[in-house]
Amino acid sequence: MIASGKAVLVPGTNIDTDVLYPGIYLNIDDPELMKPYLFEGLDPSLRDQLSGDTVLVVGENFGMGSSREHVPLAMKAWGVRCVIGSSFARIFYRNCINLALPAITCPQAAQAAEPGSQIAVDAATGKVVVDGQEFSALPVPPFMLEMLDRGGLISWAQYKLSQPRS
Amino acid sequence: MGYTIAEKILLNHCDADHVEPGQVVMVRCEVVLANDVTGPLAFRQMEKMGTSEVFDRSKIVMVADHFAPAKDERSAILIKRLKEWSLEHGVAFYDQGRGGIEHNLIIQEGWVVPGSVIVGGDSHTCTHGALGAFSSGLGSTDIAYSLIFGEFWEAVPGTIQITVSGEKGRFVTGKDVILAVISQIGAGGGTDNVLEFVGPGTKSLSIDERLAISNLAIEAGSETGIFPADETTAAYLDGRTETKWEAVHSDPDASYSRQLKVDFDRLEPLVAKPHNPENVVPVSEVAGMPIHQVVVGNCANGTLTDLRQAAQMVQGKRVHERTRMIVVPATQKIYREAIEEGLVDTLVEAGASISTPTCGPCFGGHTGALAPGENSITTTNRNFKGRAGSPDACVYLANAFVAAAAAVAGEIVDPAGVIS
Numbered sequence: 001m002i003a004s005g006k007a008v009l010v011p012g013t014n015i016d017t018d019v020l021y022p023g024i025y026l027n028i029d030d031p032e033l034m035k036p037y038l039f040e041g042l043d044p045s046l047r048d049q050l051s052g053d054t055v056l057v058v059g060e061n062f063g064m065g066s067s068r069e070h071v072p073l074a075m076k077a078w079g080v081r082c083v084i085g086s087s088f089a090r091i092f093y094r095n096c097i098n099l100a101l102p103a104i105t106c107p108q109a110a111q112a113a114e115p116g117s118q119i120a121v122d123a124a125t126g127k128v129v130v131d132g133q134e135f136s137a138l139p140v141p142p143f144m145l146e147m148l149d150r151g152g153l154i155s156w157a158q159y160k161l162s163q164p165r166s
Numbered sequence: 167m168g169y170t171i172a173e174k175i176l177l178n179h180c181d182a183d184h185v186e187p188g189q190v191v192m193v194r195c196e197v198v199l200a201n202d203v204t205g206p207l208a209f210r211q212m213e214k215m216g217t218s219e220v221f222d223r224s225k226i227v228m229v230a231d232h233f234a235p236a237k238d239e240r241s242a243i244l245i246k247r248l249k250e251w252s253l254e255h256g257v258a259f260y261d262q263g264r265g266g267i268e269h270n271l272i273i274q275e276g277w278v279v280p281g282s283v284i285v286g287g288d289s290h291t292c293t294h295g296a297l298g299a300f301s302s303g304l305g306s307t308d309i310a311y312s313l314i315f316g317e318f319w320e321a322v323p324g325t326i327q328i329t330v331s332g333e334k335g336r337f338v339t340g341k342d343v344i345l346a347v348i349s350q351i352g353a354g355g356g357t358d359n360v361l362e363f364v365g366p367g368t369k370s371l372s373i374d375e376r377l378a379i380s381n382l383a384i385e386a387g388s389e390t391g392i393f394p395a396d397e398t399t400a401a402y403l404d405g406r407t408e409t410k411w412e413a414v415h416s417d418p419d420a421s422y423s424r425q426l427k428v429d430f431d432r433l434e435p436l437v438a439k440p441h442n443p444e445n446v447v448p449v450s451e452v453a454g455m456p457i458h459q460v461v462v463g464n465c466a467n468g469t470l471t472d473l474r475q476a477a478q479m480v481q482g483k484r485v486h487e488r489t490r491m492i493v494v495p496a497t498q499k500i501y502r503e504a505i506e507e508g509l510v511d512t513l514v515e516a517g518a519s520i521s522t523p524t525c526g527p528c529f530g531g532h533t534g535a536l537a538p539g540e541n542s543i544t545t546t547n548r549n550f551k552g553r554a555g556s557p558d559a560c561v562y563l564a565n566a567f568v569a570a571a572a573a574v575a576g577e578i579v580d581p582a583g584v585i586s
Contacts, residue, residue: 014353016443017335018553023529026203027233027240041552060352064387065548066529067289069207069305089387090357091289094319095305143190143319153307157215157314 001148003082003102004120005053007113007130008046013057015042016065017092022070026068034074050078055119057110058085072096082121084110084128084137097144100152104128106137121147168417171392172360174461175414179283179322185357187423196282197225201268201525203232204287204305206247211310218255221316226257227277229268232525234261237532255431266497266523269293270464271378274497276407280384280395281414287313290465290547291390292383295360295472296376297403298395298413303384323389324359324423325416326351327481330367332430339475340375341467341545341565343367344382344391345436346428347404349446356388359423363393367430374471381466382547385443413547435581440528440564443553449568452578454489459542460573462566463494467545470500472566473576476518477509479584485517486576492534494521494573501558507577518573530554535560543572570576 019041021034034076035054039046039162056075063071064134072095076084083096086107102123109128112135113119124145126137140148150156169177180191198210205228212218220226226487227249233241245262252259265271278284280298284291287309287575294301304318328347334450343449347361359476361383371379376393383391395413403411404512437452439445462468462476473495485491493513495501501523504510510520526533535555536542542554542561549561562578571581 014444016548016550016553018529018548018550022552023531026531027238027244029207031243041557057243061357061387063288064353065384065550067204067287067303067305069204069307072305074508087354087357090389091303091305094308098305098307098311141188141190142391143320144322147319153311154214157311160315161216 001123002121005055005081007055007115007119008049009056009113009115010046010056010058013060014064015062016150017063017068017071018065021068021070021074026070031073031077031090034070035077038074038078052079054078054080054084056080057113059110060086062088062101064089067091069095071074071136072101076101084119084121086160087112097147098153102148104137109135109137167421170416170420171362171394171414172300172323172325175281175283176320176322178281178360185322187322189322191320191322192317193283194317195285195312195318197227197228197270197272197277197284197407198309199272199284199286199291200309201228201232201288202234202245202248204242204309207306208287209247209251209308212306212313214308215314217314220255220257220313222455223256225316226313227272228252228257229260229265229271230262231267233531234524235522241476242574252324262522264498264506267465270468270496273297274499279407279409279411280399280562281411285309285318289384290381290452292308293377293381293465294391295380295383295390296373297399298393301390302393325362326356326359326424326426327362327364328426328428329365330363330428330430331365332367334370334430335434337435338430339565339567340371340378342433342436343428344379345438345446346433347426348382348386348444350423350426351386353385353388353442353444356383356386359388361386361388361391362393372471373398373415374469377469378466382443385547388401435565435568437568437578438549440549440562441558443547443549443563449564449578451578452535452562454539455578456538457543457572457577458489459536460489460491461494461527461542461544461546461568462532462569463496464525464546465493465496466547467566468494468496468500470503472545473504473509475566476570477512479567480574481512481516483516483552484572487575488576489573491518491573492521492527493518494527495523497523527554532542543569543578545569
């Protein structure tokens with residue numbers, strides 16, 4: 001899977017899903033309606049940078065805490081195409097993969113990126129290009145890669161349901 | 167090379183003939199759990215997947231706990247949708263007044279047995295490791311898939327083994343064990359791993375205390391925190407479930423990503439300072455911090471044991487005039503037991519507010535949000551910035567003795583200073 005876009009930097013380590021999408025807005029289940037609350041507890045002005053294809057650049061242990069899928073759902077609804085970071089919390093990572101949003105572990109690329117940098121990622125090879133400079137990401141394991149290529153867990157389920165049951 | 171308990175349970179629930187950390191397998195589950203936040207979102211995803219049929223309605227549990235009682239119309243609609251879907255699909259549904267906080271509830275009601283696999287649309291699904299189960303917190307798309315197929319994809323985790331030894335001090339509880347672990351490995355230190363608790367010190371831990379330990383495994387980034395089933399587990403399950411189970415233990419030659427020790431003899435009551443559960447210090451280090459709100463409750467520490475500890479601290483005393491105290495029994499059954507034991511009377515007499523079982527105050531959803539400049543000490547599991555209301559409020563995490571002692575003193579205090 002290839003993804004590209006303009007960098008938006010989300011600074012800090014251990015950024016939890018509560019600040020990314022505060023609990024009081026969890027009573028919303030339509031991704032379009034989640035958009036106004038993304039980053040609400042961290043820095044609402046980050047939303048102003050979200051236009052068109054975006055690559056979020058994040059720090060260590062990004063997305064820790066609550067399992068709320070509202071975070072990657074709202075990111076996708078805003079046009080986020082990829083998240084590049086130093087490391088990811090487990091549930092956030094799998095939520096991204098399930099939604100076909102590549103979460104790429106590449107601390108060097110995350111370090112190099114500046115606001116507005118042009119970033120392109122090839123999830124299969126792990127090649128990350130930041131403003132023309134090339135980096136090698138931790139390879140996406142084959143299963144997760146297949147999930148991304150198939151368009152996420154929804155498409156995966158649709159495919160499985162279309163097959164004769166064994 | 168032998169297997170850890172987590173690897174053994176996963177091996178028993180997948181088609182592979184060998185498992186090792188990092189390998190991805192499809193894992194079958196005995197229970198699929200969701201709540202009023204993650205359930206309706208999972209139903210939307212399920213519709214997109216193209217079916218409304220579930221794999222086995224006897225293995226699905228829905229619980230209204232996050233926004234129950236509904237705080238507003240939108241929350242009421244989610245709870246209504248959860249209930250209607252559950253009735254339509256013939257799955258177990260626990261409404262407000264009939265259940266409680268999902269994790270404590272399904273353990274109490276005998277849904278969880280050692281060696282089983284539990285998935286839940288809630289990060290604190292890790293709690294079920296307390297009974298020797300493999301439990302995994304998932305997002306809503308994962309839950310949708312599990313509802314249809316009865317399985318989920320899993321990258322086999324490594325295992326961090328924690329050996330607990332020594333004798334518990336008077337005001338030291340399971341909460342302090344897990345805070346000590348989080349402090350040692352950090353908020354991301356357990357990522358891609360489960361925690362496994364063994365050693366002579368685990369014998370003195372009741373199921374209620376183990377719940378708190380397993381519950382906060384996620385605060386170290388871990389998928390779950392497992393206690394191999396022992397006599398305490400067997401006694402707890404006796405009469406609670408008819409499901410046959412067998413205890414699973416790690417092999418002596420199992421391989422661990424890390425091994426740690428927690429010694430009760432050197433452990434004092436701990437407090438996690440704002441705004442991360444890894445900021446752990448001894449209670450003495452934050453003594454004197456003024457406290458405006460105390461919460462005793464939630465899926466970590468809303469058990470009968472916690473309510474007893476809180477009542478013991480406030481018995482015959484008054485909650486300090488600066489301070490509000492909210493007590494949230496985790497389930498309706500615990501609430502009734504607390505009434506029967508006179509704990510509710512003791513707490514109310516001291517000036518505490520008692521809430522119906524709900525997740526509200528823990529995640530800032532409703533019931534007890536904080537104003538700017540306020541400090542709160544709670545028995546919950548997360549003290550993230552803004553989680554419990556204002557981003558300019560501060561939350562300290564502790565056990566129920568420490569939290570209730572602060573309610574009486576109006577400031578953080580060593581519980582030994584409140585009752586001798």
